[in-house]
Amino acid sequence: MSDNSVIERVTLMVAPLVAQMQLELYDIEFRGGTLRITIDAPPGSASGLDLEAIALVTRMISRDFDHDDPVPGHYNLEVTSPGLERTLRTPAHFQREIGKTLAIRLRDPLNGERRIQGSLVAATDSELTVRLDDPAMSERVVPYTQIDRARTVFVWGPSPKPGVKPGMKPGMRPAGAKPAGSKKAAPTAASSSPTAASMAAPTTQEPS
Structure with a gap:
């Protein structure tokens, strides 16, 4: 049985189970003796996908496969989520990521570029359009047939400055903190009067 036939049979069995859980069947891969089933929450879902849901779907799939296994021979079953940086393989994958940053590796160079x-x-x-990060370059239209690999790129937000908690502005003191006070120096032999008080200066200081 070919890998494509296996994927077709698995899809027919798994898709109804995933829909029953109000989830989506994102992708199925069968490679190197591993059947990887990727599930996801529907676009715009507020609840997202948690480990409990993945574990439940895994048990449901394993139960059905015990009665009618669509994969011949020995194999490993993995049920997972797409993660922060998603692998994109189908037109539907790309269409749900409009506006996201992508990293693409091409099968053949396009305008002298292999990676964009x-x-x-x-x-x-049949194709996608990418606005390149390099301001000196324009958009690129890429047929899916020319894509070797593609994934989304998770863009991290700016890191907070050391000592500044999220939501605090620079210069603000945490609740309960006392301002630095003045300290008197010990008298010297030449004079019994204290020296001027010295204030403690505050210390100052992007993910195929």
Whole structure:
């Protein structure tokens, strides 16, 4: 049985189970003796996908496979989520990531480039359009047939400054903190009067 036939049989069995859980069947891969089933929450879902849901779907799939296994021979079953940086393989994958930053590796160089990165501005059933990160370059139209690998790129937000908690502005003191006070120096032999008080200066200081 070919890998494509296995994937078709697995899809027919798994898709109804995933839909029953109000989730989506994101992808199925069968490679190197491993059947990897990727599930996801529907776009715009507020609840997202947690480990409990993945564990439940895994048990449901294993139960059905025990009665009618669509995969011949020995194999490993993995049920997972797409993660922060998603692998994109189908037109539907790209179409749900409009506006996201993508990293793409091409099968053949396009305009002298093998790897491109930029914002996905459009995706049809046959090609996509990427606005490149390099301001000196323009958009690129890439047929899906020319894509070797593609994934989303998770963009981290700016890191807070050391000592500044999220939501605090620089210079603000945490609740309960006391301002630095003045300290008197010990008298010297030449004079019994204290020296001027010295104030403690505050210390000052982006993810195929």
